[in-house]
Structures are given as structure tokens and as C-alpha cells.
Amino acid sequence: MVVEPAANMPEEVTAQPLDPFAFWPPLVSRIGGLGGHEAGGDEAYAFHTSYIHCDEGPAVFTLRFKGLKATRGSLTLSVNVLPLRANSIAFKAASDSIPFRNLILDEGVATIRVAATSGNSYAVLGYIYDETDASAESLEIDVRRVVDVDAFTRKLIDARRTLFSTTTVHPVPRLVSREAPTLADPVCQMCTAAQFEEPVYREWVDRMEIGKHRHRKHWEYVYVLQSLRRYGVLAEGARGLGFGVGNETLPAVMAAMGCTVVATDLPADHAQVADWSATNQHIASVEGLRQPTICPDELFDQRVSFRAVDMSALPEDMVDFDFIWSSCAFEHLGSIPAGLRFVEEAMRCLKPGGVAVHTTEFNLSSNDETVDAGATVLFRRKDFERLALSLISRGHEVAQFKYEQGDTEIDRHIDLPPFGGHSHLKIALGEFVATSFGIIVRRGLAT
Numbered sequence: 001m002v003v004e005p006a007a008n009m010p011e012e013v014t015a016q017p018l019d020p021f022a023f024w025p026p027l028v029s030r031i032g033g034l035g036g037h038e039a040g041g042d043e044a045y046a047f048h049t050s051y052i053h054c055d056e057g058p059a060v061f062t063l064r065f066k067g068l069k070a071t072r073g074s075l076t077l078s079v080n081v082l083p084l085r086a087n088s089i090a091f092k093a094a095s096d097s098i099p100f101r102n103l104i105l106d107e108g109v110a111t112i113r114v115a116a117t118s119g120n121s122y123a124v125l126g127y128i129y130d131e132t133d134a135s136a137e138s139l140e141i142d143v144r145r146v147v148d149v150d151a152f153t154r155k156l157i158d159a160r161r162t163l164f165s166t167t168t169v170h171p172v173p174r175l176v177s178r179e180a181p182t183l184a185d186p187v188c189q190m191c192t193a194a195q196f197e198e199p200v201y202r203e204w205v206d207r208m209e210i211g212k213h214r215h216r217k218h219w220e221y222v223y224v225l226q227s228l229r230r231y232g233v234l235a236e237g238a239r240g241l242g243f244g245v246g247n248e249t250l251p252a253v254m255a256a257m258g259c260t261v262v263a264t265d266l267p268a269d270h271a272q273v274a275d276w277s278a279t280n281q282h283i284a285s286v287e288g289l290r291q292p293t294i295c296p297d298e299l300f301d302q303r304v305s306f307r308a309v310d311m312s313a314l315p316e317d318m319v320d321f322d323f324i325w326s327s328c329a330f331e332h333l334g335s336i337p338a339g340l341r342f343v344e345e346a347m348r349c350l351k352p353g354g355v356a357v358h359t360t361e362f363n364l365s366s367n368d369e370t371v372d373a374g375a376t377v378l379f380r381r382k383d384f385e386r387l388a389l390s391l392i393s394r395g396h397e398v399a400q401f402k403y404e405q406g407d408t409e410i411d412r413h414i415d416l417p418p419f420g421g422h423s424h425l426k427i428a429l430g431e432f433v434a435t436s437f438g439i440i441v442r443r444g445l446a447t
Helices: 100-105 151-164 193-197 199-208 216-230 250-256 273-278 297-303 336-349 381-393
Strands: 016-018 045-048 051-053 057-066 074-083 091-099 109-116 120-127 138-145 188-190 239-243 260-265 304-308 321-327 350-363 426-429 432-442
Touching: 057 120, 074 100, 074 109, 091 100, 091 109, 109 120, 193 199, 199 216, 199 250, 216 250, 216 321, 216 350, 216 432, 239 250, 239 336, 250 260, 250 297, 250 304, 297 304, 321 336, 336 350, 336 381, 336 432, 381 432
Parallel strands: 239 260, 239 321, 260 304, 321 350
Antiparallel strands: 016 138, 045 120, 051 120, 057 109, 057 138, 074 091, 074 120, 188 432, 350 432, 426 432
């Protein structure tokens, strides 16, 4: 995330220019002729400035399009606020939808205004959610801040900031931590050997009635369950939704803990079903999830249901869940953009404040070269961080990232096909080394 420092502004304020595409420089804009050249996971993206610190008082953001042309569509213009304190999430402070035909009549100029407050930073976002043929030669954005208090009041405000506020000493929140990950307090993290030694790991594998092996698939199941519990949504009466569940034990464990669960997997007529069925990783009914020793049949029948769902085309009526999850599923959607798009679109299945937990394949070999299309793709660090920034810009909360890989002999071991080793944390997939990585997102309260 880029945060630009604000200059010391005098009372007579001049306009400060902002780069419309500084937040995601490589991404192509939905407005033809603008932005970078790289397709992103969000097809509605038009522009996103960096975050800037604003003085207290009115802040007016002005957009000036040059050579704007369009016959249809509207621009959704928003100002997001990012508090400069730890564990903060961005939220929407102002929003407006402007038909392009009106923008053209106004000579390509639009403004949006917020009342800036201390301890916050601000960014301007543009999205286009409907059909459009909009194009432009260029886009300029600036912010004008006006201090409308007298000198004595300004000094009083400054004094109060110094005496009673800690915003001046708080660092800008960091998306990435160098600390080692733990299962007891999960964030966005990868599978490491030390996590298998934690008491919480043994607790969950006992609940699932699976062996205490150092296997990354077991780690994924534990990570999902522990993350949902740690973030407060794995509780009596909660509603959960699982994607691509296959033969997981998670629905039975969740039902035994008092949750109502909708488990989903590919429709029977999907082209990939034959491959997954051949390895016993696809189910077509709730019967494939029944685990009587974990959850008695009577309770299971009351609380667990099945629905055939294609993760690339989520049903509109699948909403109002307290939590959602997937375990190594969205890397099989055909491409990196398709997988990232699923994570973003699945957020609408949650209630505000609901939690999403996903695990997937992480490329340990490179942050550039990867498998970016096909039956199984490998996500890179830059893919995760771009996803996180996109989610944050939409008002969601993303757990901090920890990329610590572990430093034991088991962490350094790479399992080779046909993957029969006792330690199965890191594996060779073609020319790359991969492991399991988990992501935690909470839906924003205002989204």
C-alpha cells in the first residue's frame, strides 16, 4: 500500500496532484486508454489513487478527464478512509454514481468532498459496474484542503494532538509481519513444521479423528477450523458455507459444534467432475460427508445440507452466512485471475462482519515465474498482496501476512511425486516448490 506524506499546507491551500493509478500501477483501467497494461482480478476497476494524509477540515477531490468519450455507463466515485492505527481497515467516507453522459456535459470534471479528520489517510477510487464504452486520453486528480479555523484554534488543536493523541507516534499499519506464524493465533500464513507441535493442532485432529501426521492437508483443515474459532464465528447457531468440500470432515465437525452448514461441490455434469471423482475428491450429495462418530446422524441431518455449485458462477441467493471456507479449491478454477476473483466475489455470501477462510497453493520458488493457468495454478506473494489491497479498498479487513517458511529439517524437506513421504509440507510441482497457504478476510461492516 502506498501512502504519500502530505506537505505542510499554509492556510491558503493550493491543489495537490494525485496519481490516479498509484495504488495499482500495472492494472489496466476499465476506461479505455488509461492505466497500465496488466489485467487484474477486478473487472470493474477504473482507478485508485494512493492514500494521502489530510489536514483536519474540508477536503475536495477534483477529477479532470481529457478527451472523455462514452455513450453508456456510469462511474462510481468513492473516497476511502484508512485510519493510521494498528489493525485498521479502510472504509467508505463518500460515494457518488455519475453517468458518463453527465461527465461529458460537465467537460469531464467531477468533484467529491469529505470532512477530513486527523489520524486518517484518504484515497479516491473509481469503478464501473455496468456496460460501458468509455475511453479517455488522460485523467488528472487533485485534492484541495482548506483550513477554516483561526490561528488560536489551530494552535489549540495542535496542542491537543500532542498531549492527548498518539497518532503521531503510531506507525502506518503493516500488511506483512516478519514474526513466525502460529496456529493458536492464525493470520494469513503458510504451513510450517512448528505448527504441528502446537496443542491446538492436536486438539483439532482429535476432533476430526485423523492421524497426527505432518501432512499439509491436515494442516489446512486445522487452520480453517482454528481461524474460524479464533475470529469468533465457529459457534452455536452460526451458518457456514463450504466450497469444493469433496470428502472433508469439516462439515461434520462444524455441525457437532452447533453450526448449520451448506456444503458445496461441482455440479455432476461439470467437465472436471470425472477427474475429481477418480481420486475420490468429489461428492454429489450430503451422504459423502456423513461422519457418525464425529456428529451423530440425527444431528448431522438437521444441520448439514448439500448444494451443487460452480465456484466460477456463485448463485445470487447464496447470502447471509456467518462464515465461508474453502480448502485448496480456488487454485483449480483455471487461472490466477479466476481464483482471485472467486475470493472477492465470495465475500458477498457473508453477513457484514462474517469471516472467510481459504487455503490454496503458494509458490515458494518465485514471485515472478509461476503456473498461471491450467488445472492447478500456483499463487505468488504478489498475487496475495494485490488481492489483499483490493479487498481492503472495498472496506473488508484482511489478516496480516506472515511469510516465515520454517527453519527445521522438516521444513526444508521437499516431497516428490507420487507424494508418499511421511512429511508432506512442501512439494515439487513441476519446476516449482509449493506449500499450503491460508488467507483470512472479514467482511466490512459497511459493505
